Amino acid sequence: MNNERNSPKEKQRATIDDVARASGVSNATVSRVLSGYEFVKETTRARVLETVERLGYVANLQARSLAGGRSQIIGLLVPNLDNGYVGTIMQGIDRELARANYDVLLYTSHRHPSKESFYVDAIANGLTEGLLLIAPLVPSTYLDALRGQNFPYVLIDQTDATENSSVVDATxxxxxxxxxxxxxxxxxxxxxxxxxxxxxxxxxxxxxxxxxxxxxxxxxxxxxxxxxxxxxxxxxxxxxxxxxxxxxxxxxxxxxxxxxxxxxxxxxxxxxxxxxxxxxxxxxxxxxxxxxxxxxxxxxxxxxLEQMGQVAVKMLLEQIEDQSRPPQRVALATQLVIRDSCGSHHLRGNEHEKN
Amino acid sequence: MNNERNSPKEKQRATIDDVARASGVSNATVSRVLSGYEFVKETTRARVLETVERLGYVANLQARSLAGGRSQIIGLLVPNLDNGYVGTIMQGIDRELARANYDVLLYTSHRHPSKESFYVDAIANGLTEGLLLIAPLVPSTYLDALRGQNFPYVLIDQTDATENSSVVDATxxxxxxxxxxxxxxxxxxxxxxxxxxxxxxxxxxxxxxxxxxxxxxxxxxxxxxxxxxxxxxxxxxxxxxxxxxxxxxxxxxxxxxxxxxxxxxxxxxxxxxxxxxxxxxxxxxxxxxxxxxxxxxxxxxxxxLEQMGQVAVKMLLEQIEDQSRPPQRVALATQLVIRDSCGSHHLRGNEHEKN
DNA sequence: CTGGTTTTTGAAAGCGCTTACAATTTGATG
DNA sequence: CATCAAATTGTAAGCGCTTTCAAAAACCAG
Structure with missing residues (x-):
């Protein structure tokens, strides 16, 4: 059973066909096993999984998503990164996305200052299944385009009083x-x-x-x-x-x-x-x-902030799951955090609060 | 010439075949025009580009990269995002990447704390052409794996005294x-x-x-x-x-x-x-x-920091271009920036420097 | 056993694009 | 005008995967 005809230089990465051959089934079956399809015989499933493990097989994303599967990637458009604000939101996004096994394609909004619409077009057309926009400065024509394509997106801490968009922000x-x-x-x-x-x-x-x-x-x-x-x-x-x-x-x-x-x-x-x-x-x-x-x-x-990120992800994933779901707006509660920078004006001097 | 057989719900995205048909050439020619192939008649090129414009055609990344083209995406592995450090480096990365028309797939290193090797595997196997690692805490087995696959990567401000890796850091x-x-x-x-x-x-x-x-x-x-x-x-x-x-x-x-x-x-x-x-x-x-x-x-x-990001990108792109290029190490010069937090110990009191 | 179900699998048709390779045009030369 | 090379374009074979559709197996009641 010698299927090795790799070029001498670099070892070829295992494909689904390799796995299929090595476990004596068709690639379709392998695909089914890997995508958690229900009707596969237990023993077959086990055999395939074992082979996958042994060969170190990892599915090729491009192929998968080309063939109609999911890319498991969402786009994230951020205005900047040099302070903790966006980073903290991203923390929440990341956590939630990890749970759903998604990855993030990162876009910085300043990249194509001129042809922005083209930019968003490219995003929506790429391999992302949805788009998260943090504090976007984007003109609403952006969003119109997305909505026109019925492309799932959620605004976080949004700029515009855009209607018909899902948005997460705080009170x-x-x-x-x-x-x-x-x-x-x-x-x-x-x-x-x-x-x-x-x-x-x-x-x-x-x-x-x-x-x-x-x-x-x-x-x-x-x-x-x-x-x-x-x-x-x-x-x-x-x-x-x-x-x-x-x-x-x-x-x-x-x-x-x-x-x-x-x-x-x-x-x-x-x-x-x-x-x-x-x-x-x-x-x-x-x-x-x-x-x-x-x-x-x-x-x-x-x-x-973290929670805002998480909620946004949940909303986005729901939207991806069910594209007809109507837009939702969520405002998470803010909370006053009393530390040391405010003092009473009556009791001037040094009797300000500490905690 | 009615090729419209779209489902009523959502308008299908234009494919390369649509463009080909609409401009009366084969898809191969369209592909050539779009990838900047040299030997295309000027008038044809113009016609195709016009059609592309008119149809708002944007190439499907998955298909392109599946077919052997480039994905124009690199992976970026970061340890965190909540302070300006990583963000500033990313600024530099982003700028340089934008120039080369690349996008970034963002990975946070804490996501799969357990099965890390699998994680890196997935990265290298995904659609990224190369990987940038900022201040990675990754064990060197990671890197061994990448190197084993001859997968291009560059370490920024690296952790390990790893040999045989391209790295950018400061003095x-x-x-x-x-x-x-x-x-x-x-x-x-x-x-x-x-x-x-x-x-x-x-x-x-x-x-x-x-x-x-x-x-x-x-x-x-x-x-x-x-x-x-x-x-x-x-x-x-x-x-x-x-x-x-x-x-x-x-x-x-x-x-x-x-x-x-x-x-x-x-x-x-x-x-x-x-x-x-x-x-x-x-x-x-x-x-x-x-x-x-x-x-x-x-x-x-x-x-x-920004410059470190930029240099790293340049190195990575070179490596992607020419996979046989040997690893390089660059240490960018640091510079003392005198502001207000240091005073002379001889002249104690208030005569510390300001600038 | 047999016929009818229900499970489980395989064959094959793409997804949209790139890229040999081949065919066709065009141009220059004799 | 014939000839050959160069320029331009088309044909078709995948890239690796998902997903119908249909066939094969397995199972069950009669």
Whole structure:
């Protein structure tokens, strides 16, 4: 039974036919065994599996998916990778995907800044079965295209108020509301706010939450205390700095729309000689890993980032399974995480909370 | 010419045959046009391209790579994603890959903690043309397997002292040497050192560089000033804290093996009531994005992370092009980046450098 | 045993593309 | 205009797998 006619150089990888031959069945049977088809005799199944093991056979993905099977790959479009935000979401995505035995084809949204639609086309046309978009800055024409092809996708922390898309995000409005009320309860009345990029939905929601809470707490909304950032640390630093130099009297608290901005604000405050939280309280949003490692530890509104990733994957897989499933929107609850960066405004000095 | 027999539900995607038919040539010709084959008549090429455009045709990757073409995909194995380190390298990888029109299949190394070899098998067998491994913790059996298959791969910031592998890293020894000497020149003689995981090559090299510099500066190497970390911020915090509580007299400087550890050390120092850099200097390694945004801005040894990613990609692509190309090792130069976290030990007080 | 079911398998037709190899055109030369 | 080489295009054989469809085996009641 000598089927070895490999080239001398490199040993050929075993194909399904090799396995079939070696276990004395047809390739169809091997295929059935491998895809968990029900009606295969137990002994045959065992024999095939043994051969697979022995030959170290691994199915060729391209062939499999070409032939109509699944590629077991989903696409993931991310805006960047240099801070923990996206990474944390990806952690959740990865975990859930591993469970379902899927792999990830990674796309960075800045790659083809010009011909974006072509890009998405390529994604949807490639071997991915579905697409996950994290905080996409993509124009909605993108999504229209995907929807047009009935291609499964889920938005995570989405930008657009796109209808008809499945999306997972957090309760941005409520989170911001609570954070603001928390500051108010600590006695703060001059609460500055650093927004995110206002092109982005979450940023707007957080801003609304902030304002609503002020109103409910009988604190006037003062526009000069609201400055526009873009979720970047550096920008957070800059706008906070200029805010602190410009406004008089100083705010006693700064609410930054995300942790990165909050870090920037912390630096700005310190550079202005303000102690945190003694002279000024700072609160963030997201609770990225670094939040608990800056000094002082940042009080922030936690977004369940990992969980968001997981939920998104589940939704996507369901959609892949049943393409007719209507779009779903899920907003996961945020949670105020009290650490050390906020102090009471009544008890100024050093009696701020620690935990 | 009615070839439309699509199911009513979803519009079928155009295939190469559709394009061929629509432009009155054979699919072989279309294929030639698309793969840039030389001997195609200009007018034909134009006609085909026009049709491609019109039909919005995008080649099916699976089919293409099955048929022996390239998949234009490489695998990327990363240890984690929640700090900027890996992300920054990926930025470089992505940029270079985009240039060559490749995509990335992302693998996280923690996914199949048990059957790792199977995992790598699957990678090498899948549709990737090559593999990039960032700071892999993989046992060398992994690599043996890859090498056995003559599968192209490049290690970035590698763990093992594996021979016969292409690897890209930075001049860890020299970087650590310089940083230490810098501290010495500032007048420090009690310089503590927080290592990385000593299972990792870079950590060992940095430790060696530190020690060598001490020797060259006539400073005795004192083991009690060397504590073992693992490149994590939290661990950096813990070991630095216990160091500061244990050692007397206190070190006047801490050299942490990476920025994350340095951030941890900064927190620990502050909690011990030490001012940075007035009471204690802290220096890191890596220069991840956050380094310039912590307070005070971290003086550190810059690793050209993006560039490392780019170089690795170039090497990998070369290897894919010419599989017989022998492994290459490249160490990119590190560079001391002086910011605000180190002060002179002679001029204590507030005359530390700023830039 | 026999006829009818139910299980289990195999044969063969693609999936969409690349790539020899062969056929056809075109062009240049004598 | 015939001839030969070069340029251009078409034909057809897979790549490795899934999946009908139908045949072969196995099983059961009568």
């Amino acid at each position: 941005n409005y409520q989170g911001a509301y609570e954070a603001t009320r928390y500051l108010s309860q600590l006695g703060h009345a001059r609460i500055a706010f650093v927004t995110g990029s206002l092109a982005v939905r979450s940023a707007i929601d957080r801003l609304h939450g902030y304002k609503a809470a002020l109103v409910d707490c009988d604190i006037p909304v003062r526009e000069e205390l609201i400055v526009e950032g873009d979720y970047q640390q550096e920008t957070g630093y800059e706008v906070a700095k200029s805010l602190l130099q410009r406004v008089n009297p100083l705010p006693t608290a700064i609410f930054a729309s995300n942790d990165l901005s909050a870090f920037g604000a912390m630096d700005a405050a310190r550079e202005c000689g303000l102690r945190i939280p003694d002279d000024i309280s700072i609160i963030g949003f997201d609770d990225i890993p670094q939040a608990s490692f800056v000094y002082p530890k940042l009080t922030t509104v936690r977004q369940p | 860890n020894y020299q970087g650590a040497y310089e940083a230490t000497r810098y501290l010495s020149q500032l007048g420090h003689a009690r310089i503590a050192f927080v290592t990385g995981s000593l299972a990792v090559r870079s950590a060992i090299d940095r430790l060696h560089g530190y020690k060598a510099a001490l020797v060259d500066c006539d400073i005795p190497v004192r083991e009690e000033l060397i504590v073992e970390g693992d490149y994590q911020q939290e661990t950096g915090y813990e070991v630095a804290k216990s160091l500061l509580q244990r050692v007397n007299p206190l070190p006047t400087a801490i050299f942490a093996s990476n920025d994350l550890s340095a951030f941890g050390a900064m927190d620990a120092a502050r909690e011990c009531g030490l001012r940075i850099p007035d009471d204690i200097s802290i220096i890191g390694f890596d220069d991840i994005p956050q380094a310039s945004f912590v307070y005070p801005k971290l003086t550190t040894v810059r690793q050209p």
